Amino acid sequence: MAVGQRVLEATSVRRPRRLARVRVWWEQEHVFGYGLILPALLLIVGLVAYPFGMAIYFSLSDYWVGSPGRFIGLQNFRDVLGNEIFRQTVQNSFVFAGIAVALKTVLGIWLAMLLFRPLRFKRLVRAAVLLPWVIPTALSTLAWGWMFDSLYSVVNWTAIHLGIVSPPGPNWLGMPAYAMTAVITVNVWRGLPFFAITVLAGLVSIPREYYEAAEVDGAGSWGGFRHVTLPLLKPVLAVVVLFSTIFTFSDFNIVQVLTRGGPVNTTHLFATLAYQVGLSGGNLGQGAAISLFLFPMLAAIVFVQLRYIRRE
Amino acid sequence: MQVGVRSRAEKIRSAAFGYANVVPFVFFALFPFYYMVITSLKNDAELYDLKSVPFLIQTGVITDHYRYLFGKTEFFTWMKNSLIISVVATSVSLVIAILAGYSLARLRFRGVSSFGTAVFITYLVPPTLLFLPLSQVVVWLGLSDTIWSLIVTYPTFLVPFSTWLLMGYFRTIPREVEECALVDGASRIQTLLRIVLPMALPGIVCCTLFGFTLTWNEFTYALTFVSQTANKTAVVGVTADLIRGDIYYWGSLMAGAVVASLPIVIVYVWFLDYYVSGLTAGAVKG
Numbered sequence: 001m002a003v004g005q006r007v008l009e010a011t012s013v014r015r016p017r018r019l020a021r022v023r024v025w026w027e028q029e030h031v032f033g034y035g036l037i038l039p040a041l042l043l044i045v046g047l048v049a050y051p052f053g054m055a056i057y058f059s060l061s062d063y064w065v066g067s068p069g070r071f072i073g074l075q076n077f078r079d080v081l082g083n084e085i086f087r088q089t090v091q092n093s094f095v096f097a098g099i100a101v102a103l104k105t106v107l108g109i110w111l112a113m114l115l116f117r118p119l120r121f122k123r124l125v126r127a128a129v130l131l132p133w134v135i136p137t138a139l140s141t142l143a144w145g146w147m148f149d150s151l152y153s154v155v156n157w158t159a160i161h162l163g164i165v166s167p168p169g170p171n172w173l174g175m176p177a178y179a180m181t182a183v184i185t186v187n188v189w190r191g192l193p194f195f196a197i198t199v200l201a202g203l204v205s206i207p208r209e210y211y212e213a214a215e216v217d218g219a220g221s222w223g224g225f226r227h228v229t230l231p232l233l234k235p236v237l238a239v240v241v242l243f244s245t246i247f248t249f250s251d252f253n254i255v256q257v258l259t260r261g262g263p264v265n266t267t268h269l270f271a272t273l274a275y276q277v278g279l280s281g282g283n284l285g286q287g288a289a290i291s292l293f294l295f296p297m298l299a300a301i302v303f304v305q306l307r308y309i310r311r312e
Numbered sequence: 313m314q315v316g317v318r319s320r321a322e323k324i325r326s327a328a329f330g331y332a333n334v335v336p337f338v339f340f341a342l343f344p345f346y347y348m349v350i351t352s353l354k355n356d357a358e359l360y361d362l363k364s365v366p367f368l369i370q371t372g373v374i375t376d377h378y379r380y381l382f383g384k385t386e387f388f389t390w391m392k393n394s395l396i397i398s399v400v401a402t403s404v405s406l407v408i409a410i411l412a413g414y415s416l417a418r419l420r421f422r423g424v425s426s427f428g429t430a431v432f433i434t435y436l437v438p439p440t441l442l443f444l445p446l447s448q449v450v451v452w453l454g455l456s457d458t459i460w461s462l463i464v465t466y467p468t469f470l471v472p473f474s475t476w477l478l479m480g481y482f483r484t485i486p487r488e489v490e491e492c493a494l495v496d497g498a499s500r501i502q503t504l505l506r507i508v509l510p511m512a513l514p515g516i517v518c519c520t521l522f523g524f525t526l527t528w529n530e531f532t533y534a535l536t537f538v539s540q541t542a543n544k545t546a547v548v549g550v551t552a553d554l555i556r557g558d559i560y561y562w563g564s565l566m567a568g569a570v571v572a573s574l575p576i577v578i579v580y581v582w583f584l585d586y587y588v589s590g591l592t593a594g595a596v597k598g
Contacts, residue, residue: 044434127581
């Protein structure tokens with residue numbers, strides 16, 4: 001057969017033969033594999049890795065919009081760390097992400113367990129619960145902004161008519177603690193579906209026999225939850241919580257639309273401060289330094305996740 | 313021993329408990345959308361009247377806010393921009409991700425696992441970490457202030473995400489099917505296109521839906537890279553350009569939010585199950 005092929009190739013014209021050689025080369029598993037991954041690789045190198053390198057370079061230079069800048073070492077980081085607003089931002093970020101992720105986890109497990117029970121209109125309920133996650137966040141946050149309006153807030157209107165607060169009620173987006181509460185509320189509202197639906201999938205995968213065994217052993221519903229549900233949900237929960245931590249820390253949309261970091265910087269997060277300093281203010285070097293503070297946290301979480309995936 | 317058999321009364325009580333607890337969640341999830349819609353249909357006199365009941369429309373439904381939106385603003389252009397960006401960025405990303413996902417899930421070559429790790433890491437990189445340097449890359453590419461700046465940068469989060477999702481789907485296809493095709497003389501690319509792709513169709517639909525949703529909803533890059541009104545996306549146009557001076561005209565703002573959300577709502581209602589399965593693939597940013 002090999003001989004016949006050779007004879008055939010020898011008698012055919014030059015171009016098809018070269019094409020055939022290319023084809024044989026291309027059909028090799030490793031060549032084909034590298035070939036298919038090439039576009040994705042170019043994209044990652046050109047538009048993710050390279051900009052990341054640039055972010056580091058920016059952060060080490062006094063780079064302003066429109067001027068090239070020169071190397072100034074760690075000056076930006078020193079400036080940023082000495083800045084009152086930045087320290088406020090670090091504190092805000094931990095308060096915001098800590099409370100929001102904790103609330104999403106607890107409420108998410110609770111909601112998932114409710115959805116897990118036999119329920120009429122299950123599809124409809126699930127669709128409703130997932131909706132906040134699907135609608136453009138910037139737009140739904142805009143609606144929340146109107147709900148927290150300083151004068152016509154529907155939240156305050158309801159609270160006043162229920163007799164919970166006296167008129168005119170709190171200025172939600174104008175007072176520090178209230179503004180943080182508002183921002184966290186919107187983040188929980190938007191992020192809860194992700195937790196609930198993912199945890200629900202985890203619940204579905206737990207074999208019923210485990211609960212039955214726990215019941216035989218005399219465990220009540222709380223015992224079943226503690227000794228069966230929680231341990232078996234752990235892998236799913238770990239992934240969801242780590243994911244959510246990254247994206248809650250690096251949140252931009254909600255704060256930018258609702259408060260722009262105000263009042264007096266009490267809701268600024270790394271991303272919104274970086275935007276304000278780097279783009280509105282034009283100080284790209286310092287802006288890049290601020291957003292790079294997200295990196296250690298990201299690296300830690302990626303490390304944990306990768307170890308976790310490998311172990312499975 | 314009989315386990316799990318309960319009395320009728322207990323069942324009813326348990327069901328009532330379930331509903332009583334689910335209702336607040338549904339209300340919490342849906343109320344902002346309800347409020348969005350009724351605000352967009354109310355006249356200003358009622359909107360800014362402290363004595364009116366905010367939950368209802370008492371002085372008649374009006375469409376003025378919508379007419380203002382389509383007649384006096386560039387809203388239609390923003391919707392068109394969003395549509396072009398979403399469709400082009402999603403399609404390009406899908407092609408790149410299918411190739412990469414298949415390669416990483418199925419082929420054996422040196423470094424395949426490091427490539428997989430690289431894709432996973434990029435998938436976890438939040439856009440807010442890179443928007444400053446990317447805004448300069450966009451300037452150097454000569455794309456600043458155009459919709460192309462977004463078409464070029466959106467694949468940076470779409471490709472890692474879609475690749476990761478598709479790898480899962482490709483892995484579920486039995487290897488024998490491909491091997492049969494290869495033995496029968498099909499080339500590798502034919503095997504991918506004619507045998508593997510049709511079998512991974514649910515994954516591809518899923519990626520398309522999420523790609524469309526993520527690009528349509530994207531805010532950080534769209535706000536940062538484009539400042540010219542005529543080139544904005546619907547989400548940024550509504551949030552930034554409908555505010556005149558420093559005054560929020562809530563009627564038209566909410567009308568804009570409703571219409572700009574509509575394409576996503578329609579797709580969502582149509583393909584609900586795909587959204588759920590994509591989410592639970594554990595591969596979606598929360």
